[in-house]
Amino acid sequence: MIGGLAAALIHRERWYAPAAVEREVDIYAVGTAPAPGRVRLRRLRRALPAGQVEAIGGLRVTSAARTAIDVARWEVNDDTAIAKIDAVCNRSRIAVSEVSALARGLRGLHGLQRVRSLLRWCDQRADSPPETRLRLLIVRSDLPDPTPQVEIHNEYGVKVATADLAYEVGKVAVFYDGDVHRGRSTWEYDARVNAELSELGWQVVRVTGSMLRNPRAVLRQIGASLERGRARV
Incomplete structure (x- = not known):
């Protein structure tokens, strides 16, 4: 049965899984069968319960919630583990609460307690790992918690931006601008959105990746x- 980031890829995770699967695939198996090349065998004493297994496209994979737990507990960096949970939940369209419920019911897994402690920082609305990183920066500061993915x-009721x-x-909108925003067409689109949002108050x-290297400056700007915004309310 497929697990880890290979399962995440089947659940449509797009940030971490594609590169990871090119290197190695995690497979759960009962017993001690030898692993073929580029396969990391995760040996089980007994088969996983039915609720932790799904069939997608004829392949047996760990459920989205179990996959989120696994990719987090096998990741050594806490913030990256949080971002991986966010990514799996966002792309598979499950709530973090589903992952938390499963984590509470599991026993004996290496790294499980750490995953439980990280779940309070997770949010399935995060659309990319940089957005997770930006959100974590803000919610760990003295600033109030923002709301992700606000339309x-x-x-006239027409959506201007998310x-x-x-x-x-207070009407403050925060955007993470990745490399795609450097293109001329995207830059012009962003400029138009900025103007429309300004008209709406x-x-x-x-925020860009380079700006995140100076987190205090980012927090000062948002603050x-x-x-x-408060002065105008």
Whole structure:
């Protein structure tokens, strides 16, 4: 049975799984059969319960919730483990609460207690690992917690943008801009969105990967925007 990031790929995770599967695939098996090349065998004393197994496209894989737990407990970096849980949940469209419920019922797995402690930081609404990283930066600071994936509409009910993170009271929209935003067409689209949001009374904070290397500056910028927003309420 397929597990780990190979199972995550089948559950449509797109950030970590594709590169990992090129190197190695995790397979759960009962017993001590030898592993073929580029397969990491995860040996089981007994088969996994039916609730932790799914059939997708004729392949038996660990369920999305079990997959999220496994990829997190096999990841040594806590923040990356959180981002992997977010990614699996987001792409498989399950809630973090489903992962938490399964984690509470499991016993004897290496790293399980650590995963339980990390789940409080997870959010299935995160659309990418950089968004998870940005959200973690904010929620671990003194700033109020933002809401992920907030749709903003104009006065006619037409969606203008979906903010990666937002403060609806105070009207502050935070976006993570990855490499795709460097292209001319995307840059022009972002400029138009910024102008429309400004007309609607929103302040826009755009954060890049290089900006995250100076987290205090990012927090100061968001905090200043919040102060301006509160002054206008």
